[in-house]
Structures are given as structure tokens and as C-alpha cells.
Amino acid sequence: MKITKIETLVCHARMRNWVFVKVVTDQPGLIGWGEATLEWHTRSIVGAIEDMSHLLIGEDPTRVEYLWQVMYRQHFWHGHGIVRATAIAGIDLALWDIVGKVANMPLSKVFGGPVRDWVRTYCHLGGGKMEDFYQTPADNAKRFAELAQQAVADGYTAFKSMAVPSTMPIEGMKPVRAAAAAVAAMRDAVGPDIDIMVDCHARPSPAMGLKFGKALDDFGLYFFEEPCWPEAVDGLAKINAALTTPVASGERVTNLEAFKDMFDKRAVEICQLDITHCGGLSAAKRIAALAEAHRIALAPHNPQGPVSTAASLEFGFSQPSYIICETVHNDVPWRQDVVEEGFIIEKQGRIVRPNTKPGLGITINEAEVRKHPFQQEIVLREFSPDGAVTDW
Template sequence: MKITQVKTVVVNARMRNWVFVKVETDQDGLWGWGEASLEWKTRSVAGAVEDLAPMILGEDPARIEHLYQKMYRQSFFRPGVIGMSAISGIEQALWDILGKITGMPVYRLLGGAVRDRVRMYTHLGGGEMKAVYESQHSGDASAMVDLALEVTARGYTAVKVLLTPPTESLNGAALYRHAESRMEALRRALGADIDIMVDCHGRHFPANALEFCRVLAPYRPFFVEEPVPPENVDAMAEVKRSSPVPIATGERLVTRFEFRTLFEKQACHIIQPDLCHCGGLWEAKKIAAAAETYYVGVAPHNPLGPVANAAALHFALSTPNFLIQEDMLTDVPWRWDVVRHSLTSKDGYWLPSDVPGLGVEVDEDAARLHPFEQEVIQSLAARAADGAVLDW
């Protein structure tokens, strides 16, 4: 069996373009799907898939590790997040093919189920829902609290929020008061037992980040995520060492080599690899295994499309130190119309399916109804009062 074509199908989903990757073979009707979506880098990722294709055309699609090695090591220049997203999408599609060949769901090929169901949470909005975004950043907290109640009424037992606007290198009392009032409103509305994750989008510098963790601690956040930007692991480790709450990070890191530094410096309690960026399912399993040796849990990042959901399910089912999975509920109402799938959920959990492969097929006709469009680049709004650029 040989790989005959590698192509992308791009679907505009308002805030993001989903980049689905299709790997075709010389066997009639046998192909695989993966996802390589990367915010505001759609054309680059689609181009990277095109650049990688000649390295694997004519090869046996079942030699997944071998093909990963070719794409990663024989690129000579190590792929960054754009190249690794492209590799991730291709790699997931290879697992889908292998599952279809063997008649097994991918989680069984990854070691088999270590749990019966997969706990999910949803992000209440980093920009997808204007009212919620504004509610998290200014004015009253009611839109954010209302959405949190709506989500938990559907059976979810955990939500994630942003509590501060983009911040400067040092911020005064107003920042903490702002964050605390929103956290207090959420905790009061949701009760003591719903887990509340607080995402910082890497907005703070260490002094603010640490004080922010202390201010939130009485409200028992499940974890505080990316309290400082991702480039400097020592800064993350400094915050983690003194933080009274668990620290999570890693959505912007790729490959086991970047995660290795986090572990060696003991810079977090929880890692958040994104299976569509870090190198794919097998690379994520290697990263998770390394995390296990440091007693670090895994809460994969995923605000992406429906193929990413399917890949995440198989990883979660087969990974012992998996903790909780991000699920996307707030992007476009036709989200599930562009795929045929076997995903089912109940009471805030995804359930396993025995459909061979990843259990998701892109409907290319339906996908064509939502062609590529330039997304609104939300991050451009992140400015200080004096106009200086800030992290979004």
C-alpha cells in the first residue's frame, strides 16, 4: 500500500479556519483524516502540508513513526509550530488509515482504553463570543456567569475563563480587584464543586502572575494556565515554585524536546499539549509518558475543529495521566455538519466508539460551503492605555 496524495480542506469557522488534512492511498476508498488548524496561520500550515507531501508520497502509510522521523528530521531545519501543526495533521491521518486497515479504533492501537469515558470542559470564550469576552474584561460579569450556568446545566463539571484584560509588565490593585470580583461571581453561581480553570494567555510578568494566583487561591481554581508568556521556562518555574494554586502550561509548545525543559525545571503541575500542534498522537503519547515520570497530568488544549475532537478522544482514552479535555462549544452552529462522526457525549463526558480509525469523515461537499476567509485577528485589539502592544 502506498500514499498517493496529501491535501488540505480548509473550512472557515468564523474566528478560525479549520485545516483538515486528507492522506489518500492507492487502495480504493482508503484514506485518512487529520487536523492541522493553527490560528491566523492557515495559509502557512496548508503550504507546510504541501511542502511535506513529497517526503512521504509513495511510502507505506502504516509506517507512522518512520514517516514522522522523515518529516521531522529530514526537514533539516526543525519545524516550528507551523511545520509541526502540518506534521500533526498528517500523522493523525496516518493513524486513521491504520485503524481502517486493522478494523480497530485508534485508541486500541495506542495501547487500549485505560478509562471508560473522557471528562471534558469548555472555555467560556477567549474571543469567540463577544458578550462573554467583554464580560470577562470589563463591565459586569453576568454574560460570563450565564454562559457558565448554561454549560454546567448540560452536564459539564468544569469550565475555563479569562479573568483579566491584556496587561502590562506591572499592574496595580485594579487588576486584582477586577479578577477577584469575576472569580467570586463565578464561584458563587457555580457552587463549591464545579472546577474553574483560569487562563491567563501568558499576559502577566512574574510579579503580577504570582500575586494573581494568590488573589484567586481562596476561590480554589482547578489550575491557573499560562500565568506568564511561554518562551521563558525559568519564569514559569519561578511562578510555579511559590504559587498556592496548580499551574498549567504547554499549549504553545511543540515536540517532546520543548516539553522536556518544562519537566527538567519542574515548571508546571499540568501540561496542555495540543494534538494538532505538538506533533500528533504518537508524539503526544511520548510527551505524556515523560510527564508521567514527573507526576505531571495532561489536559490537552483544543479549541479547534471536529477532527481535532476525534483525535483528542483517542488520546484521552489511552493515556493514563490524562486529566481533562478541552471541548469547543461556542464557535459555529454548523460545526458538526461538515463531518460524519461517531462521537457521543453524556453528562460532560465523551464516550468510546468502536468505529475503525478516528471515527470521523470530513464531508467535502459540506465543507465547500464554508471556504477559506480571512479571520478577524482578535489579538490586534490587545493594547495598553498608551497604545503599546500587549499579549492577547
């Protein structure tokens, strides 16, 4: 069995271009699907996959670990930059999909069998619709409450919001009060038993992240996400130590060594590795083992396309420390048209039962993908009131 071709299919989904990776073999009908979506870097990803494909054509696709090492260590530069790590991830997912199909088993069984009967999921406010999730002003507490109630009406027992505004490195209490009012409105709207997450998007400095965290600590958040840059590991650890709310981070971390540093300093209680950015399932399994040794939970970052979701779920069924899966369902109205999925989502509670199909259990509808060709993504940018550049 040999790899004969590696293709990319780009599908424009408003804020993102989903980059699907198709690994073709010399066995009739045997292909693997992966995803390497990276916002605002679509052309770079497609080019990186093309560059790496020359290392893999003619190789056995079931030698996944060997091929991962080839992709990561050859071409001189190690593959932990965000573009290279994402490209590796897309190919790696497709290779594992092939392994599952050859074995005629879902990947969770390939990895040793499901460790749980179902996986809990959570949504973004607005179901991931850009205008609702990313562009609701933090001082619009009423709108946050409405969106929270809609998430619960859609069957979710947990949801994530971006209730923390962008700030300068040091500001007074006005933005902190706005964030607290938004979270208070959501808590009042949904009651004490629904889990609320707040995502800071790594916008605050460590000092401001700590201010926000302390102001929100009494609301019983499920987790407090990216309260400062993940590179500021010491600051992240200081925030985590000061709060009772668990701190979550890791979506922008792309290599095992950086995760080790984060875990050793107890900078997080929840690891949000992104399977499509950290090097794929091969790398994710190593990160998960390291997290388990530190008793750190897993809640992978997953706002991308449907192959990413399928991979995150297969990973969740195979990992004891996995607690919840991030999902989006309303980013584009035709999301389900491009994919056939093997797992079942129960509307009440939005829990997922195991996939029963081989590999990732998904099939991409290439004709539907072609209806949404590449377009430049909508650019989202942030500036401070004085015009200085800040984080989106």
C-alpha cells in the same frame, strides 16, 4: 499500500480556518483524516503540507514513525517551528487514522486499549463563541456569572474562563481586583462543586502572573492556565511553586526538548500539549511518557475543529495521566454538520464514551466543508492604554 495524494480542505469557522488534512492511498476507499489548524497562519500551513507531501507520496502510510522522522528531520530544518510542527501533526493524525482503519480498531485500542471507561470534558464560557469567551471584559463580573450558570445548565461540571485582563508588565491592583471579582461571581453562581479554570492566555509577566495567581488561589480553581509566557520557564516555575492551584501550560510548546525543560523545572502540574501543534499523536505519546515520569497530568489544548477533538479523545482513552478534554461546541452553529463522529457525549456531565469506529472514528463531510471556504480570520489584537503592543 502507498500514499498517492495529500490534500488540504480549508473550512472557515469565524475566528479560525479549520485545516483538514486528507491522506489518500492506492487502496479503494482508504483515506485518513487529520487536522492542522493554526489561527492566522492558514496559507502557511497549506503551503507547508504541500512542501512535505513530496517526501511522502509513494510511501507506506502505516510506517507512521518512519514517516514522522522523515517529516521532522529532512528538508534540513527540524520540524519544531509552529508552522512545520502543525503541518506534521495534521499529516501524522491522518496516518494514524489509516492505521486504525487497516487494523479495524479505534486508535485507543491500537495504542493498547482504553485505560478508562469515559473521558471528562470541559467547555469554554459561551461554548467557545468568540464574543463570550474572548471578549467579555474582566470587570463585567455579572456576565461571567451568567455564562458560568449557562455552562452548568448545558451539563458541564467544569468550564474555562478568561477572567484575567491584559496588563502591562507591572501594574497595580485594579486589574487583579477585577479578576478576583469575576472569579468570585462565578464561584457564587455555580457553587463549590463545579470546577473552574482561569486562562491568562500568557498575557501577564511572571510578576503579574504571580499577583493574579495569589489573588485567585483561595477560590479552589481546577487549574490556572498560562500565567506568563511559556518561554519564561523559570518564572512559570516560581508561580507554580507559590500557589496551591495547579499551574497549566504547554499549548505553545512544540517539541519534546522544551517540554523536558518545563517538566524538569516543575513549571507546571498540568501539561496542555496541543496534539495539532506538537507534531501529532506520534509526538504526543512521547511527551505523555515524559510527563508521566514527572507525575504531571495531561489536559490537552483543543479549541480547534472536530478532527482535533477526535484525536484528543482517542489520546485520552489511551493515556493514564489524562484528566480532562477541552471542547468547544458553539464556536459556529454548523459545527456538527461537517463531521460524523464515532464517540458518544452524555449530556449530563458531558462525559464521552469510547469511540467504536476504526481509527479516529470520524468522517468529514466534504460538501459541507465547501460551503465555508477560506476567509481571512477575524483578527484579535491587544494594546496597552499607552498604545504599546501587548499579548492578545
